[in-house]
Amino acid sequence: MKLLGLSAKDTRFLLIVIFLTLATPVLLQPFPENSGLATFNAGYPDLMQRFAIFGIFAIGFNILFGLTGYLSFGHAAFLGVGSYTVVWMYKLLDYNVVWGLPLAVVTSGVFALLIGFVSLRRSGIYFSILTLAFAQMSYNLAYSVLTPITNGETGLQVYRSDAQVLLGANEPTSPHFFGLVMSKSTKLNLGDWQFTFNNGYYFTAIIAIIVFYISLRIFRSPFGLMLRAIKTNQTRLNYTGINTRPYALAAFVISGMYAGLAGGLMAAMDPLAGAERMQWTASGEVVLMVILGGAGTLMGPILGAGFIKYFENIFSKINDQILQGWFAWMPDWLSGLLIEISHFFVGKSWHLTLGLLFMLVVIFLPGGLVEAGQRIARLFKKKPPEDKDPGHHPQPAPHVAE
Amino acid sequence: MGILEVKGVNKRFGGLQALSNVNLSVAENSLHAIIGPNGAGKSTLLNCFVGKLIPDTGSVMFNGESLLGRKPHEINQMGISRVFQTPEIFTDLTVMENVMISCFAHRDGAFRLHPFETVAHETDIIEQAEKMLLDVNMADKRNMHSASLSRGDKRRLEMAMCLAQEPRLLLLDEPTAGMARADTNNTIDLLKEIKEKRDITMAIIEHDMHVVFSLAERITVLAQGTPLVEDTPENIKGHPKVKEAYLGETV
Structure with missing residues (x-):
């Protein structure tokens, strides 16, 4: 089957991604509500929204870093621009996200064009430093000088006194999409399991599927081929008559727009925007996500984003009490020891677990989690017998005469 | 009037005069070799054709248009392709x-x-x-x-x-450098075949005399940044100036 100009293989791939995305609220809730393992359930709206949003952010970043090899350390700036744009649209027009989101993509695209135009004059480490400098500049401006626009330390939010010229009498007073309120959820109880289907999650998930499809098309296009060539050998590309800079700039702008969309969606889930969204740690996080998942692969950024957000939210929740519950059946001295050891890896120390995991992946799986998946698949897949002479086997005759 | 016309090109790197007053004319559809001992300025000259280096003085014209100040990708789009000393591929x-x-x-x-x-x-x-x-x-x-x-x-x-x-002009920078004899011969055959099949001008920079004499229609000998002689392979072979440049003594 072929859909939307994709090859059969890519269509299958896209369908799998669509299924996984839409079934997330069920798939991430594998343990019954009252069991000891319920801590590991991740099917609550906040976290699922974050999966989808950071998935979008990472997919976009992968178009730049994964394809062209240009490592930007400043993509959080576009995230912030997107968020501020959306909140401003709430303040000026109304809570419908339909105004803010497209504008967030446009404004972050313009910002990316300016920053990219300057930064792409250099490559390698100098490019990274330039983008980092721009992002930190944006962060500091948002924090101090631009307070009239960004509301500085407090962060931008909607006040009763704001214009909101389009706000109708019966309109919801939280972000919505033509009446579909983002924060609303439907809960479904099945035996001991509880599943939450959140409007905001599905809204982000559908956008994520669309932008994933776009990135798939970019990967398969001549444009994507040129971007991969930039990563491999810029000299050859120049001497093949290709002007590499506009290609790299286009990739930079596209990935900036993805970041702006992700930032806008953050504000669409929670009508706030703060300067900390632009900080360099946020830029670094998306780099980690893409490398952890597998740079330059289609699935990698999504896996990486999911992994990091899962660790951040689930492992950090595990405290001593939960640990005591798990180890209660052991003799006191042993449970005490295990809790002492686990202490380093969970709760506030979850970063250590993530750090170790990141090190292991970079050292043993340079291709990221995607490579791990491929290796496992290869172990289980029996090698098909090589057919040296395909002409030797006649095609099976059709069952019905044609 | 050749397809590639080089006139009075000088290039200086600090204290080293890499090219001094180079004049060269590559005729259309010919196979022109540029030879010379190490450090003669062959690669520098080639880099002046493709936009990697800009000569201090002089002019480089391709098909009546100046190449100076153009970027490599622009020069390529004009019809000049380049093969590198070590193959540059993706x-x-x-x-x-x-x-x-x-x-x-x-x-x-x-x-x-x-x-x-x-x-x-x-x-x-x-x-x-x-x-x-x-x-x-x-x-x-x-x-x-x-x-x-x-x-x-x-x-x-x-x-x-x-x-x-x-391309109208194919530049080859030591295409057989570091190759075994058999590979070298294959490359020679390949180049001959290409030349026969299409209307193409080739300028080749080469060390290996075997390659040069089996391919070139015209040879320019470069020494210390200056062209010594330009002639057919037959005449170059016995030329005293060439022997001098290569062996470092008057014959």
Whole structure:
């Protein structure tokens, strides 16, 4: 089957991604509500929204870093621009996200064009430093000088006194999409399991599927081929008559727009925007996500984003009490020891677990989690017998005469 | 009037006069070799043709247009392709993709934003690339990762990439450097074949006299940044000035 100009293989791939995305609220809730393992359930709206949003952010970043090899350390700036744009649209027009989101993509695209135009004059480490400098500049401006626009330390939010010229009498007073309120959820109880289907999650998930499809098309296009060539050998590309800079700039702008969309969606889930969204740690996080998942692969950024957000939210929740519950059946001295050891890896120390995991992946799986998946698949897949002479086997005759 | 006209080119690197008053004319559809001992300025001269270096003085004209101040990709789009001393290919990509990039560059120019077209649907580009690979006897390796090719095959691939652009002038920078004798002979045959099949001018920089004398129609001998003589291979062979430049003594 072929859909939307994709090859059969890519269509299958896209369908799998669509299924996984839409079934997330069920798939991430594998343990019954009252069991000891319920801590590991991740099917609550906040976290699922974050999966989808950071998935979008990472997919976009992968178009730049994964394809062209240009490592930007400043993509959080576009995230912030997107968020501020959306909140401003709430303040000026109304809570419908339909105004803010497209504008967030446009404004972050313009910002990316300016920053990219300057930064792409250099490559390698100098490019990274330039983008980092721009992002930190944006962060500091948002924090101090631009307070009239960004509301500085407090962060931008909607006040009763704001214009909101389009706000109708019966309109919801939280972000919505033509009446579909983002924060609303439907809960479904099945035996001991509880599943939450959140409007905001599905809204982000559908956008994520669309932008994933776009990135798939970019990967398969001549444009994507040129971007991969930039990563491999810029000299050859120049001497093949290709002007590499506009290609790299286009990739930079596209990935900036993805970041702006992700930032806008953050504000669409929670009508706030703060300067900390632009900080360099946020830029670094998306780099980690893409490398952890597998740079330059289609699935990698999504896996990486999911992994990091899962660790951040689930492992950090595990405290001593939960640990005591798990180890209660052991003799006191042993449970005490295990809790002492686990202490380093969970709760506030979850970063250590993530750090170790990141090190292991970079050292043993340079291709990221995607490579791990491929290796496992290869172990289980029996090698098909090589057919040296395909002409030797006649095609099976059709069952019905044609 | 040759297709490539070099007049009075000087290039200085600090205290070293790399090129001094070089005049050179490469006739259209000829195979012109530039030879000379190490440090004679051969590569510097070639880099002045492709936009990597800009001469201090003098002019470089291609087909009546000046090449000075143009960027490498612009010069390439004018019809000059270059083969490097060590093959420059896209090692992360397959053999086929390597050639297809050249075909795209030839068709679409230096930049075209086409993010929603699909490589697999570009039948004419695929056909053209396949034909190119057939020309250099690499059709069976089309899906191989180009990093895993042998050195000789990398050279063939680079040649195919250059030819896919249908250049008017092909510059070759020591195309047989570091090759075994058998590979060298293969390359000579390949170049002869290319020359026979199409209207193309080739300028070749070469160390190996065997290669030069089996290919070139005209030879320029460069020594210490200045052209010593320009003549046919037969006349160059016994030229006393050439012997002097190579052996460092008056014969």
